[in-house]
Amino acid sequence: MTYPRFYNAHIETMPLEQLRELQLRKLRKQLAYNYQHSAFYRQKFEEVGAHPEDIRTLEDLARLPFTTKEELRDSQLEQPPLGHHAAVPMSRVVRIHSSSGTTGRPSYVGITHHDRDTWVETVARVYWSEGVRPDSMVVMGFGMSFFVGGLPLKDAIEEIGATFVPVGTGASDRLITSIQNLGANQLTCTPSYAIYLAEYVRNKFHVEPRTLGIRRIQLGAEPGGGVPAVRQRIEEDWGAFVTEGIGNADVLPVYAADCDERLGMHFLAPDFAILEVIDPESGVSLPLDQSQVEGELVFTHIDRECCPLVRFRTRDRVIVWTDPCPCGRTGPRLRCVGRTDDLLILRGVNVWPSAIKDVLMGMRPRTTGEVQILLKQPGPRVDPPLHLRVEYGSDVEDLAALKREIEETLREKLIFTAEVELVPPGTLPRFEMKAQLIRKLYEQGR
Numbered sequence: 152m153t154y155p156r157f158y159n160a161h162i163e164t165m166p167l168e169q170l171r172e173l174q175l176r177k178l179r180k181q182l183a184y185n186y187q188h189s190a191f192y193r194q195k196f197e198e199v200g201a202h203p204e205d206i207r208t209l210e211d212l213a214r215l216p217f218t219t220k221e222e223l224r225d226s227q228l229e230q231p232p233l234g235h236h237a238a239v240p241m242s243r244v245v246r247i248h249s250s251s252g253t254t255g256r257p258s259y260v261g262i263t264h265h266d267r268d269t270w271v272e273t274v275a276r277v278y279w280s281e282g283v284r285p286d287s288m289v290v291m292g293f294g295m296s297f298f299v300g301g302l303p304l305k306d307a308i309e310e311i312g313a314t315f316v317p318v319g320t321g322a323s324d325r326l327i328t329s330i331q332n333l334g335a336n337q338l339t340c341t342p343s344y345a346i347y348l349a350e351y352v353r354n355k356f357h358v359e360p361r362t363l364g365i366r367r368i369q370l371g372a373e374p375g376g377g378v379p380a381v382r383q384r385i386e387e388d389w390g391a392f393v394t395e396g397i398g399n400a401d402v403l404p405v406y407a408a409d410c411d412e413r414l415g416m417h418f419l420a421p422d423f424a425i426l427e428v429i430d431p432e433s434g435v436s437l438p439l440d441q442s443q444v445e446g447e448l449v450f451t452h453i454d455r456e457c458c459p460l461v462r463f464r465t466r467d468r469v470i471v472w473t474d475p476c477p478c479g480r481t482g483p484r485l486r487c488v489g490r491t492d493d494l495l496i497l498r499g500v501n502v503w504p505s506a507i508k509d510v511l512m513g514m515r516p517r518t519t520g521e522v523q524i525l526l527k528q529p530g531p532r533v534d535p536p537l538h539l540r541v542e543y544g545s546d547v548e549d550l551a552a553l554k555r556e557i558e559e560t561l562r563e564k565l566i567f568t569a570e571v572e573l574v575p576p577g578t579l580p581r582f583e584m585k586a587q588l589i590r591k592l593y594e595q596g597r
């Protein structure tokens with residue numbers, strides 16, 4: 152069966168000039184709405200003397216203040232449950248999700264019927280771009296509860312007309328037997344879970360994962376899917392075509408994803424949010440007219456009823472490309488380098504945990520690819536050497552030589568000094584949800 156190339160050709164291939172007109176029209180409407188319905192934004196705009204009507208071009212958006220995660224959390228503490236920034240009464244809220252991976256009180260995101268429709272449309276474009284079609288059967292390997300990587304994916308995959316198999320996390324046996332019994336051909340999960348599952352299938356079922364018939368794997372929820380060596384390992388394990396998507400609980404469940412060209416994840420929701428890239432130090436908005444821009448990702452909703460955000464700082468550090476993609480989608484493409492909170496700086500050199508992971512994955516089978524970064528003090532500045540715990544491969548005999556080789560490779564490729572502690576294969580924790588590359592020793596016992 153042949154299907155169209157795009158889920159929504161009108162939006163996904165819209166010429167940029169036309170798209171900017173559409174965005175400006177929706178932005179002005181949204182800002183007026185926020186001013187009227189969100190006490191949080193009325194106050195923020197008034198503090199800087201801005202009025203929605205002052206915003207006449209997309210560039211004017213940079214005159215409005217940023218919104219941070221901390222502000223949203225404070226807003227919810229002051230006015231539970233959804234905060235001052237919520238712009239509808241609870242009677243119009245149809246579902247509440249919470250954002251994952253944060254310490255302390257979780258933060259909540261409510262959606263109306265209309266918000267739900269925009270989520271379904273966005274995530275359907277994402278999964279279509281990643282190869283889900285009505286004749287696909289997708290096994291769900293993300294958690295199905297509060298997490299935005301759960302139910303919104305179900306809604307979208309069903310909307311496409313594909314078959315959705317709701318297994319979730321913590322049920323690896325059931326996940327594997329459902330692939331075997333139902334003949335599922337796609338799997339969506341985190342990179343760490345795809346790697347964990349492959350080991351699990353070999354050890355427990357004594358079969359090679361590539362014989363199970365999974366043709367495509369859609370990764371998300373952590374940067375590993377964009378790390379070349381991690382992706383390559385998953386492709387080899389499963390014999391599948393691997394793509395990745397990225398989302399944010401406060402913005403949209405998944406807003407960008409690879410196409411088959413895999414030249415970066417296309418931003419697929421330009422009619423629901425405006426993407427901006429800023430210099431994380433100065434806060435200056437970086438023009439997207441160069442071929443490649445690096446900075447922090449910032450979003451402004453332009454079609455949101457319950458919790459609309461203006462210039463929300465995601466803390467995701469990305470590289471964005473705007474040159475045309477052979478697939479025909481016009482949306483800019485991005486690759487997540489890491490969370491700005493995870494960046495380490497050693498003697499002035501930026502080191503991303505995902506880059507360390509990439510180097511160690513590339514040294515398999517002499518290592519297992521598993522690594523833990525031990526921090527005695529909060530980053531980003533770390534005095535060298537950086538302490539790493541690395542699992543050696545099961546056939547390695549000369550550990551001293553391996554340790555030297557890893558330290559030299561890291562110095563050569565990433566320009567920093569490491570102190571490597573080798574540990575036996577299987578020692579470091581495996582994660583079903585998000586991999587934790589950094590172990591904060593200074594938080595132990597808290």
Ligand SMILES: [Zn+2]
Pocket residue numbers: 410411412417476477478479480
């Ligand atoms: Zn493309």
